[in-house]
Amino acid sequence: MKRIDDDPRHGPPAVEVRGLVKHYGETKALDGVDLDVREGTVLGVLGPNGAGKTTLVRCLSTLVEPDAGTATVAGYDVLSQPRQLRRVIGLTGQYASVDEKLSGWENLYMIGRLLDLSRRDARRRADEMLERFSLTEAARRPAMQYSGGMRRRLDLAASMIGRPAVLYLDEPTTGLDPRTRNEVWDEVRSMVADGVTVLLTTQYMEEAEQLAHELTVIDRGRVIAGGRVDELKAKVGGRTLQLRPSDPAQLTAMAAAIAAAGLDGVVGARAVPEEGQLYVPILSDEQLTAVVGLLGAQGFSLAHIGTHLPSLDEVFLAITGEKSAHDRPGRHDAHEQYEEAAV
């Protein structure tokens, strides 16, 4: 795997993980994980449920002690300097980690006080954060009454009160609708623009592509691929072009035509007669245009065109050559929801 260390565009690592191991009985939640997050960048940790993403975040935020290996965050060791480490991190989990009975303002004020701000500063910071995360109107309402997206934003605001150097986002958009998900993405981008280093875990290729500079793919507690997003995309084939001919009988002829034309970099067109669709992996807009242009020029008639990003399954298929063995309920529903948004 190509090391990001060689890349001169980025600073020193803010998070450095070497050989991290955490076993729960027979389950190897982390089985020797290495990764770096460069200062001021976003590292996406991509993997299915149960891959070890949450355990990784919990180790890095001192909630769980690793069995072996080392991890440092902003220069502090997770095992020997947990107190110092807690001063420089923020954590937003999959589940809103705010007190639901308290109002948004009270939550933020409390966190300010716990972070040793004076009463006045804590008040000011709470107001400031509510404003920034567009929660001013809901400031006095109990968080229990917030919508999913508002809760997630409050959670982010809570994590940002202490101006952390490193922010962990553990599946920040799981369970959110597409519009809310976009709001959260915008917030994350603005935090990164402020110079925060982010470690983001996600199940969605699209989320990783939107937010991350670099990607680490993990499965069953191990890193199975890593690198810059474009590198990984090239490896897994970027988008897939989905074509439906007006006449299903022409599927094979279309696939053959694409193969015969030998367009630059376009390989692996695949006809699926049961679905009446043709799938063509593409890496660029030019390739997409070329394929469609070619079919038009040869007189094929198309009823429908679409593109989609590779699903996690397809990423795994491309990287490991095997389907990820995780048959986990709920994942597909969430994924389909994302695809809808992408169309």
Added chain:
Amino acid sequence: MSAVAVTAAEGRIGLRANLRHIGALVRRNALQIKADPQSMIDALLMPIVFTLLFVYVFGGSVGAFIGGGRDAYVNYVIPGLMAMMGLNVAMAVGTGMNEDFRKGVMDRFRTMPIARSSVLIAKIVVEMGRMLVATAILLGIGFLVGLEIKTSVLDLLAAVGLSMLFGASLMWIFILLGIAMKTAQAVQGIAMLVLMPLQFGSSIFTPTASMPGWLETFTEYNPLSNLADAARNLINGGPVAGSVWMTLGWAAAITVVTAPLAVARFRKKS
């Protein structure tokens, strides 16, 4: 990062910061009660219900037994109920703690630069407030049904203080249970199992002299008996030294053993 020289002291949390953190968390727990006033109902109603129940159901017969009828029983049972309040409030702490854990907010606290014990201490401070309210109501209804302070206000306050102190030590046990067990229901189940024999196998409701020998021995070593006797003798007059020291001893022993266990468990919980 190498420029940052890290010393162990840098991460230490000073006393003043610690108190500030506890204060912020006490505020949180108090606001929770304000947001959900129904959670106070047990503390408000229990003393009333228990007083009326015991005074009017058992008061006549037990009162005759101790000599002096129902009026004498009022002065017997109210100090006993004072001892019981602590146990009941403490039990609720366990289930509350357990529920807290299933929400992400505990994770946030545990990733913040605060002493992890401050979360637990804040809980205890607020619950002691709840106990104080329950005790005040108990005394109020007690006076209505004829409670007489035969000593002084200071002795009464001493009795209240002693039950609060003992109640606080019990909270550590239930916090430990709340952290260690998986569900709030399980905590409740275990708590009831421990609670009932301790509560009834004591001198809280009735003198122990009429109990069989083995049970009397049990009640003698039951800390709730010690506390009930101490509170009773403080209010009614009588020898207090023995039972007061026993109660203080129990409170100290329970706290010394369970508080560090609870904090350690809280720290390690993953």
